[in-house]
Amino acid sequence: MILIxxxxxxxxxxxxxxxxxVGFGGxxxxxxxxxxxxxxxxxxxxxxxxxxxxxxLLLSKGWRxxxxxxxxxxxxxxxxxxxxxxxxxxxxxETPMKLLLGIFIIGLAGYRLSSKSAIYRIQxxxxxxxxxxxxxxxxxxxxxxGPAIVAYASMRxxxxxxxxxxLQGYFLPVGLFVLLGHYLSGLWTSQVFNTYAIALPxxxxxxxxxxxxxxxxxxxxxxxxxxxxxxVTGGALLLEILSNT
Numbered sequence: 001m002i003l004i005x006x007x008x009x010x011x012x013x014x015x016x017x018x019x020x021x022v023g024f025g026g027x028x029x030x031x032x033x034x035x036x037x038x039x040x041x042x043x044x045x046x047x048x049x050x051x052x053x054x055x056x057l058l059l060s061k062g063w064r065x066x067x068x069x070x071x072x073x074x075x076x077x078x079x080x081x082x083x084x085x086x087x088x089x090x091x092x093x094e095t096p097m098k099l100l101l102g103i104f105i106i107g108l109a110g111y112r113l114s115s116k117s118a119i120y121r122i123q124x125x126x127x128x129x130x131x132x133x134x135x136x137x138x139x140x141x142x143x144x145x146g147p148a149i150v151a152y153a154s155m156r157x158x159x160x161x162x163x164x165x166x167l168q169g170y171f172l173p174v175g176l177f178v179l180l181g182h183y184l185s186g187l188w189t190s191q192v193f194n195t196y197a198i199a200l201p202x203x204x205x206x207x208x209x210x211x212x213x214x215x216x217x218x219x220x221x222x223x224x225x226x227x228x229x230x231x232v233t234g235g236a237l238l239l240e241i242l243s244n245t
Contacts, residue, residue: 005198007037012050012202013209018226019054020210021217023164024146024171025226027051031142032105032233036240040098042191044089045182047143049196050203052175057207058168065162066169073125074149077132078139078174085140086181098241101142105234108147109227122155139178145171 011033019026027047034043089097122128131152139145149170158166182188 004037008034008195008198009202011037012199013206015050016054016203016206017210017213019051020058020207021214022226023167024150025230026054027143028105028108028146028230029226029233031101031144032230032237035098035101036233036236038191038195040089040101041187042189042195044141044143045179045187045189045192046195046199048175048178048182049192050199051143052172052179053200053203054207055168055172055175057203059165059172062165063169065165067158067162067166068169070125070128070153070156070158071166071170073128074132074135074152074170075173077129078136078145078170079177081133081136081138082140082174082177082181085137085142086178086185086187087140089141090185090187095241097141098237101144102234102237102241104138104142104144105230105237109230109234112227113224113231121157122152125156128152128156136174139174140181143175143178145174 011030015026015030015033018029027050030047030050031043034046037043038046131148135145135148138148146167149167153163153167
């Protein structure tokens, strides 16, 4: 029990620190770690609660820089995808969903480590509906709507000053809808709330540490660290699945 408590605290700290520094990726780090610790049906609503708390804290400053014209399309289409992801996670699909999550995380991290910035530029903002729908499905299932939205933002060439605030402006309303989907799917349990209480101090310390580190580390170097860590955690998730087969 003590080991799980320390591990949950550490995962919340690390995920929040990463989210504070780079603007996304916190849930991607939290999901595989917490899934290994408490199982997917507890980890998914738990990460949604932690992530929503992170977005609220990060939006307390910088909300004036949000590009409402961009996130409107993304939010609306994501709301359609969230129930699909929530349905999948609430059903008897835990093992295949774990497998998909592990492959997805390793593939994403490997791509980001081996490739340069997106070379294509999206001119038609209506394509945001596709990215938003994909983000909603991944968010409802894994709390991992970030990769699809970040890919869209990169190809739309968002202004660096508004990049992080606009991402948080998207994540917060979608995260609230994900929470609703989890509630309606019966995923809110006493274990989820008890574990969330354990994670909250880690969130607070992660936010503080992230702000300090953000001013002292190069973006490129930290990005590489994050994606290497994702490969390790994704690999651990796949190994856990193989060990139980």
